[in-house]
Amino acid sequence: MSSTLIKCLNLAKTVGTVTFKSLLTTPQKQLTAWSPAANGGLLKCGMHTTSPVRQERLLEFFDDPKHWSENEVKVGRAWKTDELRIKSNKELHQLWYILLKERNMLLTMEHECNDKMEIFPNPERIDKVKISMDNLETVVRERNKAYHLLETGETGERPQRAVHNAFGLRCTYKSCEHALPPFMNTKWIKSRHLGYGGRAVHKFLLQYREKLYNAKRKAKNRSRNEVMMILRRNPNFDLELLKRKYSDVDIEKLRRSDKARGHFVPKVDA
Amino acid sequence: MSTRWYPIYQRGNPQLRVFLPNFWMKLVRPTEEQPANVVTFAVSTEMTKHDVKNYLEKIYKVPVVDVRTRIALGETKRDQTYGYVTKKDDVKLAYVTMPKTEAFTFPDLFANKAEQQEKEEKSMDESKAGFRKFLERNKKRPGTPGWYSI
Numbered sequence: 001m002s003s004t005l006i007k008c009l010n011l012a013k014t015v016g017t018v019t020f021k022s023l024l025t026t027p028q029k030q031l032t033a034w035s036p037a038a039n040g041g042l043l044k045c046g047m048h049t050t051s052p053v054r055q056e057r058l059l060e061f062f063d064d065p066k067h068w069s070e071n072e073v074k075v076g077r078a079w080k081t082d083e084l085r086i087k088s089n090k091e092l093h094q095l096w097y098i099l100l101k102e103r104n105m106l107l108t109m110e111h112e113c114n115d116k117m118e119i120f121p122n123p124e125r126i127d128k129v130k131i132s133m134d135n136l137e138t139v140v141r142e143r144n145k146a147y148h149l150l151e152t153g154e155t156g157e158r159p160q161r162a163v164h165n166a167f168g169l170r171c172t173y174k175s176c177e178h179a180l181p182p183f184m185n186t187k188w189i190k191s192r193h194l195g196y197g198g199r200a201v202h203k204f205l206l207q208y209r210e211k212l213y214n215a216k217r218k219a220k221n222r223s224r225n226e227v228m229m230i231l232r233r234n235p236n237f238d239l240e241l242l243k244r245k246y247s248d249v250d251i252e253k254l255r256r257s258d259k260a261r262g263h264f265v266p267k268v269d270a
Numbered sequence: 271m272s273t274r275w276y277p278i279y280q281r282g283n284p285q286l287r288v289f290l291p292n293f294w295m296k297l298v299r300p301t302e303e304q305p306a307n308v309v310t311f312a313v314s315t316e317m318t319k320h321d322v323k324n325y326l327e328k329i330y331k332v333p334v335v336d337v338r339t340r341i342a343l344g345e346t347k348r349d350q351t352y353g354y355v356t357k358k359d360d361v362k363l364a365y366v367t368m369p370k371t372e373a374f375t376f377p378d379l380f381a382n383k384a385e386q387q388e389k390e391e392k393s394m395d396e397s398k399a400g401f402r403k404f405l406e407r408n409k410k411r412p413g414t415p416g417w418y419s420i
Contacts, residue, residue, distance in 0.1 A: 057332050058309060058374050061297040069382040071390075096290050097329060107296045111312070112379055115299060140290065177278045 060101060061108045073121045078131040084139045096136055103129045168196035168205060224249055231260040276316075293317050293325060298363075299376045306373035311364040315341065322364045336367040 067073050084092060106126045113120035148156030159175045182188065223246045230237055231254065242251055254260050279286055296312040304310070313322060319337040326332045344358035368374070408414055 057330055058297065059377070060330060061295075062377060062379070065377075068379045069386045071386075093289065100291070100294075101329070104295050104297075107294055108298070109379075111296050111298055116380055118380055118383065137290070179278060179280065 061105055063105060063109050067121070070121055071119070073125070075122065075125055075128065078128040079135055081135045081138055084136055085142075087139075089140075089143070092136055092140060096133070099129055099133050099136070103133070164196070166194060166196055167201055167208075220248065224254065227251060227254055228257065228260045231255060232262045235262060291325070293321065295322075295325060295364075297376075304365075305367075306375065307368045307370055309366045309368065309374050311366060313339075313362050313364050315360060315362045317362060317364070319364075322366065326366065332366075333369055333372065334366055335369055338365045338367075339363065 062068075063073070079095075084095075087095070103126065106129065110120045110123065110126070145155050145157065148154055160172045161175070162170050163173045165171050178185065227242060227246050227249050230242065239251060242249075276288065277286060293314040293316075295314075295317075298310050298312050300308075300310045311322070317325070317339075319339055322337045322339065323334045326334050339362055341360050341362050344360045346355055346357045348355050404416065407419065
């Protein structure tokens, strides 16, 4: 911490426009040293240690001016879950906003590049930020779940239940908040009486299930044929491996079948 | 996740607090001429005017006087060969007014682009010429390694 303070003091000397007090109160200062693998490139938003005039604040939506006409901008990798697990809640909260700003910056740059018919350099940066944000969310979610389980005995996740949809197929419904309780919501009550026992739905379901059945049947036949061809070409193949790979095929039965025998005269023991 | 759900607000409830907002905002070049203190943003469609104001004030520390929003219809396009219609996503545009003292002009990002490209082309031409020279030199002795002659 003290080293960063010294750095800031030096910066203040060189810049000359900012006071020491304003630097102390800048929350993002300590985040300048943050980057997953000494890359520094991914988290540029944390670099603004001076308090900018308003015009410059909106420039946070743009990349560093030295990258504006570049064809390639090199950055590090995304944050991993394991790295995020050892961070405190406060640090994760700060990092989320850094990533949010970074994503906004990249989206702005991409939009402008598309508008001007230019190539947006290294578009995978957006994916990296997205992966980082997803990982961060996973970690926060784990903590949230643990806390809820400890305090209430429930996960605190959004409740889900299995319902039948308009085609009579089972699907999961994720509950959400409503302004009206169910018994007062007449419109919703009416919509529930839509049956799915009609002729058209019956026909649809018949054909839909046929399609599912065909896919299953074809997959079964395919694996059966694959096993037969393997046995025909390699009579001494490792059966344990085959059993592990094709668990749904009766290999002992196939071994005895004529198709798996191969085009040679079998040896007959005298 | 419970904290990531945007709960419905009813009068009398405590103010909503979002800990990890998922909203995005893009600063876009205005299509029409605008006053210097007005900035155009493309934002997540679910964002309200209050969200835009809070987002800019709390995260970017930009003072906001007024926000107007509209949802721009995505372009539809008919396929030339098969005739089906494709549509781009709708996007919410937010016109943010800052105080009169502030000013923002959209920067020209590709001012140095032509210069840079020229430089690159020059170096490319040089290396091409070098390779041609190398081929010319080794024309009469095919298969000789590159380090053979100086």
